[in-house]
Amino acid sequence: MASSSLFNASLSSLNPNQHPIRRHPSPSLLRHRPVSISCSDNNNTTPIETSVKPPRRTENTIRDDARLHRSTAVNPFSAKYVPFNAPPNSTESYSLDEIVYRSRSGGLLDVEHDMEALKRFDGAYWRDLFDSRVGKSTWPYGSGVWSKKEWVLPEIDDDDIVSAFEGNSNLFWAERFGKRFLEMNDLWVKHCGISHTGSFKDLGMTVLVSQVNRLRKMNRPVVGVGCASTGDTSAALSAYCAAAGIPSIVFLPANKISMAQLVQPIANGAFVLSIDSDFDGCMKLIREVTAELPIYLANSLNSLRLEGQKTAAIEILQQFDWQAPEWVIVPGGNLGNIYAFYKGFKMCQELGLVDRIPRLVCAQAANANPLYLHYKSGWKDFKPMTASTTFASAIQIGDPVSIDRAVYALKQCDGIVEEATEEELMDAMAQADSTGMFICPHTGVALTALFKLRKQGVIAPTDRTVVVSTAHGLKFTQSKVDYHSKVIPDMACRFSNPPVEVKADFGAVMDVLKNYLGSQKIRA
Numbered sequence: 001m002a003s004s005s006l007f008n009a010s011l012s013s014l015n016p017n018q019h020p021i022r023r024h025p026s027p028s029l030l031r032h033r034p035v036s037i038s039c040s041d042n043n044n045t046t047p048i049e050t051s052v053k054p055p056r057r058t059e060n061t062i063r064d065d066a067r068l069h070r071s072t073a074v075n076p077f078s079a080k081y082v083p084f085n086a087p088p089n090s091t092e093s094y095s096l097d098e099i100v101y102r103s104r105s106g107g108l109l110d111v112e113h114d115m116e117a118l119k120r121f122d123g124a125y126w127r128d129l130f131d132s133r134v135g136k137s138t139w140p141y142g143s144g145v146w147s148k149k150e151w152v153l154p155e156i157d158d159d160d161i162v163s164a165f166e167g168n169s170n171l172f173w174a175e176r177f178g179k180r181f182l183e184m185n186d187l188w189v190k191h192c193g194i195s196h197t198g199s200f201k202d203l204g205m206t207v208l209v210s211q212v213n214r215l216r217k218m219n220r221p222v223v224g225v226g227c228a229s230t231g232d233t234s235a236a237l238s239a240y241c242a243a244a245g246i247p248s249i250v251f252l253p254a255n256k257i258s259m260a261q262l263v264q265p266i267a268n269g270a271f272v273l274s275i276d277s278d279f280d281g282c283m284k285l286i287r288e289v290t291a292e293l294p295i296y297l298a299n300s301l302n303s304l305r306l307e308g309q310k311t312a313a314i315e316i317l318q319q320f321d322w323q324a325p326e327w328v329i330v331p332g333g334n335l336g337n338i339y340a341f342y343k344g345f346k347m348c349q350e351l352g353l354v355d356r357i358p359r360l361v362c363a364q365a366a367n368a369n370p371l372y373l374h375y376k377s378g379w380k381d382f383k384p385m386t387a388s389t390t391f392a393s394a395i396q397i398g399d400p401v402s403i404d405r406a407v408y409a410l411k412q413c414d415g416i417v418e419e420a421t422e423e424e425l426m427d428a429m430a431q432a433d434s435t436g437m438f439i440c441p442h443t444g445v446a447l448t449a450l451f452k453l454r455k456q457g458v459i460a461p462t463d464r465t466v467v468v469s470t471a472h473g474l475k476f477t478q479s480k481v482d483y484h485s486k487v488i489p490d491m492a493c494r495f496s497n498p499p500v501e502v503k504a505d506f507g508a509v510m511d512v513l514k515n516y517l518g519s520q521k522i523r524a
């Protein structure tokens, strides 16, 4: 059978039952758990809904309903930009309504929440609030990001929010994969890629585009939103901008992203520039362009994005009934996400929702491993690199903008950095797929890190471990086709499963099947 031909052929108006904490809690509610939801006994932190909702007013949209239910109480929560990891005596800060990406010294920014205001509610309050919003269609809390609105963008008007009800992604118990390949029984895959545009970027983009929507309504000079991308940021940006009627401009490294990723911004009406460079070159260009033109920068250099992405960490805790796992493994490229996970976990600890945070592992492709090399050098002087081609194309990044955030996060949680060769990541992806998943190569990188840490005895068989799957496997079918076709130079493709070509003849089909069933030790 010629492998190259393998895939040729087929390839209410004020509803008393409305949770009061869906609105901004008024100062008078401070120090109390949610009240008047209906009934709850003294020790029971779980609100029990008793009354029946009136039929919805069919002429209302969910935005109209949200307007009707809006609290008139003063919103006690707020957030601002501050220099990332600023010394305690720093007074530098900016309103989130300012267009600013860097601190005065040129460093990164961070979104700082008024933690004192948030702390006026105890951990049980926040757990109940977040739990009460899951699985509903209430605007905007049906979103896994906006269900944590008070911790994300507390001051934005619900009307300005641009959401596809992202988040609330599947936390998949990888039972078969864990048992078969790792002797683990508590292994989970957080499928952030099973989402609106097929990657975790939706979580951050809903926040960023919502804020842009607000800025434009305030007549701030934002004519469009732009990003450099390895394919997922551009897909998310173009979709959310299209939904809001905001122009989007994307800089893509020519011939370095998958066809499925390329077609996303094209279909969503973005202005697409295919640039003869790599991601780092595109990133440099978009930074220069956004400094000159009223185009808002949508990459994770912009700390707003990370406020949405951190909700995936909160969601993991929530899905484990507010118990922290031992390990969370995240593939890293531009390195915003590893910090976002740390930030989400840390906020939950600081606000009393959990008593500890997991250790984080950042996994990089060996062909694009500047963080790994930095870690291995004992965090001595960081050296950007020119990243080589990798099947994990969305993390082919040599000069990550969030390097400082990543190092900080990993140091704070006793984190680890691992790497995966091309063969390792492709094998891991194929192994995962063979147990019923359909993951992307970046998740293959994270699974390789898990294989290595299990082998070294760092991760124990019973450790509750979460691997973050960052994109949908359907965006990366060509790499799977190549692997299963065994056409990748210098790769054994040990787990390939090519189709068998057979004549349309009963005898021939029976022969092939008997051979197969025999090899599988299956009795017909």
Ligand SMILES: Cc1ncc(COP(=O)(O)O)c(C=O)c1O
Residues within 6 Å of the ligand: 199, 230, 232, 233, 300, 331, 332, 333, 334, 335, 336, 337, 338, 394, 395, 440, 442, 470, 471
């Ligand atoms: C699918 C996928 N996985 C992982 C990453 C890495 O995320 P980060 O750049 O935040 O490190 C990216 C983007 O960089 C991505 O698109």
Ligand SMILES: N[C@@H](CCOP(=O)(O)O)C(=O)O
Residues within 6 Å of the ligand: 227, 228, 229, 230, 231, 232, 233, 234, 298, 299, 300, 301, 333, 334, 336, 394, 395
């Ligand atoms: N993988 C990313 C790379 C850019 O990352 P960002 O989080 O800084 O936007 C992409 O898909 O473009």
